[in-house]
Amino acid sequence: MSLNRMGVLGPLLVIAGCFLLFHGESSMGTGTIFASLWPTLFVLPLGVFFHWMYFYILQRRGVGLLVPGGILLTTGMVCQMATWFDSWGTLWPGFLLAVAVGLFELYWFGGRNRWLLIPINILTALSVLFFIVFSIGSLLGMLYSGQPVIAIALLAAGTLLMLKQRRDRHPL
Structure with a gap:
């Protein structure tokens, strides 16, 4: 089976293009790639894996998988942007938002327990406030x-x- 039929070639090309766009150095080695793309290589795939397990393997059973899935997806995106733009001091409130996203997925796909909205709203408000x-x-x-x-x-x-x-x- 070819890389293109598995749907891997497109994302790999996008990752390579982003790396070349956001990485200003002309030298490129294994260490440089890992230093710039570690969230995309290690954190984001775990978040996608948890969502894949919930939606496709367990067929919407085991809603608790969405909490770490949402946290890892959001954390991976925050870390990737902070790495590319060297803006850790500005983007760190995204980690608070990551927990809110994981809990919101539990609320949305789980029994819509309204008590989950309390920590979701508190964490989201704190994240937005600190970001501003x-x-x-x-x-x-x-x-x-x-x-x-x-x-x-x-x-x-x-x-x-x-x-x-x-x-x-x-x-x-």
Whole structure:
């Protein structure tokens, strides 16, 4: 059976393309590949495996498999983005969201126990709150370090506000 018939070639090409796109170095070795793609190679397949077990092998029995499956899928995506963009300080709230995703899958596919919504909502709210706070902190850090893009955006926004204020006082 060929790689293309098994459906493996497409994802491998996508992974290779993402690696080449996000990895700025020209040298590529086994260590470089593992350092950049460890979440895609090890964490995401486990999350997919748990979902595959629940949906296809156990045929929707054993809903508890979705909790680690959702946690591993979300954690794998967070880790992969943080590795590619070197943004661990901003994306760490995704780990709180991973637990909320796993519990939400248990809620959705399991008996819809409404008490699960309490930790799901708390974890999701904390994740969003921390993500906003640390994103703003990163943006302010970029501003403080003299990032010209943010400086230009602030200048443009201030100029537009002043022109709008002036137009409101003196209509044509």
